[in-house]
Amino acid sequence: MMDEHFQKMDSVSNEGLPGTYEWFSDQIAGHHPSMVKNGKREIGLLKNPGSKEILKPKQDGTRGEKEVALYKLLSSSSPVDAATSPSLLTTSSDGLQNGARMEDVIRMKELTAKFHRMETMFVDGQDRQFMVLEDVTSDYTRPAMLDLKMGQVTYDPSASAAKIERETKKYPPQAAIGFRICGYRIHQSKEEVQMRDRSWGKSFDETNIQNGLAEYFSARADRKMVLREALDRLQRFKEFFESQESFKFFGSSLLFVYEAQEELPINLRIVMIDFSHVFESNGERDEGYLFGIKNLEKYINSLISET
Ligand SMILES: Nc1ncnc2c1ncn2[C@@H]1O[C@H](COP(=O)(O)OP(=O)(O)O)[C@@H](O)[C@H]1O
């Protein structure tokens, strides 16, 4: 079964990381130390082997501020806490009240990875801030993971005309599908990881993206059960997006994970990740995200009926 898509785990040097920390080897997409810009490698997710947490670097500027603000809002335990959380709006640095509804906050919390705390780590020669998150892949023997970037547009309301054009050109079918496949990683055995990246994901359009999804959901012989679990878990996301009027997400993903080891339960889980372009929606639904969920549901349904 060894072909170009069955490769050994990526290896990037762990030099420059504190103590026993390593780059998180199961990262599908996003900022990654294998990417070098202006002579500096990007900072990706960190992992202390054996722990159930991962560390996601806080991005520079408003992107990092937004993501941290959202995780802090979700972990606030009372309406008073939530109201004094930093606003998600780029324009309001004046301590305005957060516009999120408490019911939306409470429900969304169940749909994301747990946020534990912020931590400062000395990485590649400087102190950097990290979000300590639950590693949703840590309870699996052979995790099968998929990253879907949700929504009909991936640029946010603050994007310039040039940015809008760049983003739209990256993947024109996004508007018709409501999501794109950023890639997957399936642990076939202890050593072999089958992976597909962003460029593979971009090879699909609305006429054939089902084939890409089918490939991810076929790691086990009981594929129909895997699809049924995916459909079942997706319902809660659909219900949330049918009613929530607090947030609009751009460039945010649904991360899927299930157990590829046949003898173990499928245990399929979905979480929302990547909130660097979250905006307050002020009483409107996120129709683009909801459209993507409904389409995904249709694709999974037709895969079930042809299995
Ligand atoms: N809580 C998590 N548990 C496990 N893996 C995660 C988690 N959050 C992110 N990842 C992995 O890291 C990748 C990049 O995460 P993301 O939040 O999208 O980062 P970026 O902001 O750099 O795009 C995802 O595609 C996924 O594979």
Ligand SMILES: [Mg+2]
């Ligand atoms: Mg991402």
